[in-house]
Amino acid sequence: MLGHNERLVRELKEHGGKHAWATVLESKQQWSSTGGLNKVPGQAGSFTIHQKLRLRVEPEGEPPFETTVDQVFSDTNGPHIPQEGWSVTVIYDPNNHSKVAIDLDGQFVRPGRDRDEAVARAEMAARMRDPDARRQLVEEKRAQAAEQVKAIQEMMAKSAAGFQGMEQPKPDPVEQLSKLADLRDRGVLTEAEFQAQKARILAAG
Numbered sequence: 001m002l003g004h005n006e007r008l009v010r011e012l013k014e015h016g017g018k019h020a021w022a023t024v025l026e027s028k029q030q031w032s033s034t035g036g037l038n039k040v041p042g043q044a045g046s047f048t049i050h051q052k053l054r055l056r057v058e059p060e061g062e063p064p065f066e067t068t069v070d071q072v073f074s075d076t077n078g079p080h081i082p083q084e085g086w087s088v089t090v091i092y093d094p095n096n097h098s099k100v101a102i103d104l105d106g107q108f109v110r111p112g113r114d115r116d117e118a119v120a121r122a123e124m125a126a127r128m129r130d131p132d133a134r135r136q137l138v139e140e141k142r143a144q145a146a147e148q149v150k151a152i153q154e155m156m157a158k159s160a161a162g163f164q165g166m167e168q169p170k171p172d173p174v175e176q177l178s179k180l181a182d183l184r185d186r187g188v189l190t191e192a193e194f195q196a197q198k199a200r201i202l203a204a205g
Helices: 003-014 115-129 131-161 173-185 191-204
Strands: 018-034 047-058 065-074 087-093 096-102
Touching: 003 087, 003 096, 047 087, 047 096, 065 096, 131 173, 131 191, 173 191
Parallel strands: none
Antiparallel strands: 018 047, 018 087, 047 065, 087 096
Protein backbone atom coordinates (compact mmCIF):
# COMPACT_ATOMS: atom_id res chain seq x y z
CA MET A 1 0.00 0.00 0.00
CA LEU A 2 1.78 3.13 -1.19
CA GLY A 3 1.30 6.83 -1.72
CA HIS A 4 -2.19 8.27 -1.41
CA ASN A 5 -3.65 4.84 -0.50
CA GLU A 6 -1.61 4.67 2.68
CA ARG A 7 -2.41 8.26 3.61
CA LEU A 8 -6.11 7.81 2.93
CA VAL A 9 -6.35 4.61 4.98
CA ARG A 10 -4.52 6.28 7.87
CA GLU A 11 -6.82 9.30 7.64
CA LEU A 12 -9.95 7.15 7.59
CA LYS A 13 -8.79 5.03 10.53
CA GLU A 14 -8.08 8.15 12.56
CA HIS A 15 -11.28 10.01 11.67
CA GLY A 16 -14.22 7.64 11.91
CA GLY A 17 -13.75 5.50 8.82
CA LYS A 18 -15.74 2.26 8.75
CA HIS A 19 -14.86 -1.18 7.41
CA ALA A 20 -17.13 -3.06 5.02
CA TRP A 21 -17.08 -5.85 2.49
CA ALA A 22 -17.00 -4.87 -1.16
CA THR A 23 -17.44 -6.90 -4.34
CA VAL A 24 -15.08 -6.16 -7.23
CA LEU A 25 -17.17 -5.38 -10.30
CA GLU A 26 -14.23 -4.53 -12.55
CA SER A 27 -10.45 -4.61 -12.15
CA LYS A 28 -8.07 -3.11 -14.71
CA GLN A 29 -4.32 -2.65 -14.49
CA GLN A 30 -3.37 0.93 -15.35
CA TRP A 31 0.39 0.55 -15.30
CA SER A 32 3.19 -1.12 -13.40
CA SER A 33 6.66 -0.05 -12.38
CA THR A 34 9.85 -1.49 -11.00
CA GLY A 35 12.24 0.14 -8.61
CA GLY A 36 14.57 -0.23 -5.70
CA LEU A 37 17.57 -2.51 -5.48
CA ASN A 38 15.60 -5.75 -5.44
CA LYS A 39 14.61 -7.09 -8.83
CA VAL A 40 13.66 -10.61 -7.81
CA PRO A 41 9.88 -11.24 -7.65
CA GLY A 42 8.76 -11.57 -4.07
CA GLN A 43 11.28 -9.05 -2.72
CA ALA A 44 10.00 -5.68 -1.53
CA GLY A 45 10.73 -2.91 -4.01
CA SER A 46 10.79 -5.16 -7.04
CA PHE A 47 7.58 -3.80 -8.58
CA THR A 48 4.29 -2.03 -7.98
CA ILE A 49 1.02 -2.35 -9.86
CA HIS A 50 -1.45 0.49 -10.23
CA GLN A 51 -4.95 -0.88 -10.52
CA LYS A 52 -8.32 0.77 -11.13
CA LEU A 53 -11.18 -1.11 -9.47
CA ARG A 54 -14.91 -0.53 -9.61
CA LEU A 55 -16.46 -1.73 -6.35
CA ARG A 56 -19.88 -2.34 -4.88
CA VAL A 57 -19.40 -1.46 -1.22
CA GLU A 58 -21.80 -3.27 1.11
CA PRO A 59 -21.88 -1.49 4.50
CA GLU A 60 -23.62 -3.31 7.32
CA GLY A 61 -27.05 -1.82 7.95
CA GLU A 62 -26.71 0.68 5.08
CA PRO A 63 -27.59 0.61 1.37
CA PRO A 64 -24.75 -0.58 -0.89
CA PHE A 65 -23.06 1.92 -3.16
CA GLU A 66 -20.68 1.78 -6.11
CA THR A 67 -17.40 3.60 -6.41
CA THR A 68 -14.14 3.48 -8.32
CA VAL A 69 -10.77 3.46 -6.59
CA ASP A 70 -7.20 3.70 -7.82
CA GLN A 71 -5.23 1.24 -5.70
CA VAL A 72 -1.51 0.60 -5.59
CA PHE A 73 -0.30 -2.94 -4.94
CA SER A 74 3.28 -4.00 -4.36
CA ASP A 75 4.77 -7.46 -4.86
CA THR A 76 4.70 -7.88 -1.09
CA ASN A 77 0.99 -8.56 -1.65
CA GLY A 78 1.97 -11.53 -3.80
CA PRO A 79 -0.17 -12.54 -6.77
CA HIS A 80 -3.41 -11.77 -4.95
CA ILE A 81 -4.54 -8.67 -6.79
CA PRO A 82 -8.35 -8.82 -6.63
CA GLN A 83 -10.15 -9.45 -9.89
CA GLU A 84 -13.78 -9.29 -10.96
CA GLY A 85 -16.04 -11.21 -8.56
CA TRP A 86 -13.61 -11.15 -5.62
CA SER A 87 -14.64 -9.84 -2.21
CA VAL A 88 -12.34 -7.38 -0.45
CA THR A 89 -12.44 -5.43 2.78
CA VAL A 90 -12.46 -1.67 2.40
CA ILE A 91 -12.44 1.31 4.72
CA TYR A 92 -14.68 4.23 3.79
CA ASP A 93 -15.90 7.60 5.02
CA PRO A 94 -19.60 7.16 5.96
CA ASN A 95 -20.16 10.88 5.22
CA ASN A 96 -18.29 10.93 1.93
CA HIS A 97 -18.53 7.78 -0.17
CA SER A 98 -15.89 9.07 -2.56
CA LYS A 99 -13.29 8.34 0.13
CA VAL A 100 -12.81 4.58 -0.14
CA ALA A 101 -9.65 2.50 -0.06
CA ILE A 102 -8.98 -1.22 -0.01
CA ASP A 103 -7.59 -2.27 3.36
CA LEU A 104 -4.61 -4.42 2.41
CA ASP A 105 -4.48 -5.73 5.98
CA GLY A 106 -7.97 -7.14 5.45
CA GLN A 107 -9.19 -10.14 3.48
CA PHE A 108 -9.29 -10.90 -0.24
CA VAL A 109 -11.81 -13.68 -0.92
CA ARG A 110 -12.07 -15.44 -4.26
CA PRO A 111 -15.49 -15.97 -5.89
CA GLY A 112 -17.51 -18.85 -4.47
CA ARG A 113 -15.78 -18.83 -1.08
CA ASP A 114 -17.43 -17.91 2.19
CA ARG A 115 -16.33 -14.56 3.59
CA ASP A 116 -16.76 -15.48 7.26
CA GLU A 117 -14.86 -18.72 6.75
CA ALA A 118 -12.00 -16.84 5.09
CA VAL A 119 -11.81 -14.42 8.01
CA ALA A 120 -11.84 -17.30 10.51
CA ARG A 121 -9.01 -19.05 8.63
CA ALA A 122 -6.96 -15.86 8.56
CA GLU A 123 -7.49 -15.28 12.28
CA MET A 124 -6.44 -18.86 13.02
CA ALA A 125 -3.34 -18.48 10.85
CA ALA A 126 -2.45 -15.25 12.66
CA ARG A 127 -2.84 -17.01 16.01
CA MET A 128 -0.57 -19.82 14.89
CA ARG A 129 2.13 -17.32 13.88
CA ASP A 130 2.07 -15.79 17.38
CA PRO A 131 3.97 -18.02 19.88
CA ASP A 132 1.85 -16.90 22.86
CA ALA A 133 -1.40 -17.36 20.95
CA ARG A 134 -0.20 -20.75 19.68
CA ARG A 135 0.52 -21.91 23.22
CA GLN A 136 -2.92 -20.71 24.32
CA LEU A 137 -4.53 -22.61 21.45
CA VAL A 138 -2.69 -25.80 22.44
CA GLU A 139 -3.84 -25.34 26.04
CA GLU A 140 -7.43 -24.84 24.88
CA LYS A 141 -7.28 -28.05 22.81
CA ARG A 142 -5.82 -29.97 25.75
CA ALA A 143 -8.59 -28.66 28.01
CA GLN A 144 -11.19 -29.75 25.44
CA ALA A 145 -9.53 -33.16 25.23
CA ALA A 146 -9.59 -33.51 29.03
CA GLU A 147 -13.30 -32.66 29.13
CA GLN A 148 -14.15 -35.11 26.38
CA VAL A 149 -12.04 -37.88 27.89
CA LYS A 150 -13.71 -37.22 31.24
CA ALA A 151 -17.11 -37.56 29.57
CA ILE A 152 -16.06 -40.90 28.05
CA GLN A 153 -14.80 -42.12 31.41
CA GLU A 154 -18.03 -41.09 33.12
CA MET A 155 -20.00 -42.93 30.47
CA MET A 156 -17.89 -46.02 31.08
CA ALA A 157 -18.34 -45.77 34.86
CA LYS A 158 -22.09 -45.33 34.55
CA SER A 159 -22.37 -48.25 32.17
CA ALA A 160 -20.27 -50.44 34.47
CA ALA A 161 -22.36 -49.58 37.52
CA GLY A 162 -25.61 -50.34 35.72
CA PHE A 163 -29.03 -49.98 37.26
CA GLN A 164 -29.86 -51.76 40.51
CA GLY A 165 -31.43 -55.15 39.87
CA MET A 166 -30.67 -55.07 36.15
CA GLU A 167 -27.66 -56.39 34.33
CA GLN A 168 -26.44 -53.72 31.98
CA PRO A 169 -24.38 -54.43 28.87
CA LYS A 170 -20.75 -53.38 28.98
CA PRO A 171 -19.78 -50.35 26.94
CA ASP A 172 -18.81 -51.20 23.40
CA PRO A 173 -15.00 -50.87 23.20
CA VAL A 174 -15.16 -50.48 19.42
CA GLU A 175 -17.43 -47.43 19.77
CA GLN A 176 -15.21 -45.96 22.49
CA LEU A 177 -12.07 -46.47 20.41
CA SER A 178 -13.79 -44.89 17.41
CA LYS A 179 -14.61 -41.78 19.44
CA LEU A 180 -11.04 -41.58 20.75
CA ALA A 181 -9.66 -41.96 17.22
CA ASP A 182 -11.89 -39.12 16.06
CA LEU A 183 -10.56 -36.89 18.85
CA ARG A 184 -7.00 -37.77 17.83
CA ASP A 185 -7.64 -37.13 14.14
CA ARG A 186 -9.10 -33.70 14.94
CA GLY A 187 -6.00 -32.82 16.93
CA VAL A 188 -7.79 -32.75 20.27
CA LEU A 189 -5.79 -35.73 21.61
CA THR A 190 -2.11 -36.35 21.05
CA GLU A 191 -0.98 -39.78 19.86
CA ALA A 192 0.37 -40.53 23.36
CA GLU A 193 -2.91 -39.57 25.02
CA PHE A 194 -4.81 -41.68 22.49
CA GLN A 195 -2.64 -44.73 23.14
CA ALA A 196 -3.02 -44.34 26.94
CA GLN A 197 -6.83 -44.17 26.75
CA LYS A 198 -6.88 -47.02 24.22
CA ALA A 199 -4.92 -49.22 26.64
CA ARG A 200 -7.37 -48.45 29.47
CA ILE A 201 -10.37 -49.33 27.32
CA LEU A 202 -8.83 -52.59 26.13
CA ALA A 203 -7.87 -53.52 29.71
CA ALA A 204 -11.41 -52.80 30.92
CA GLY A 205 -12.85 -54.97 28.16
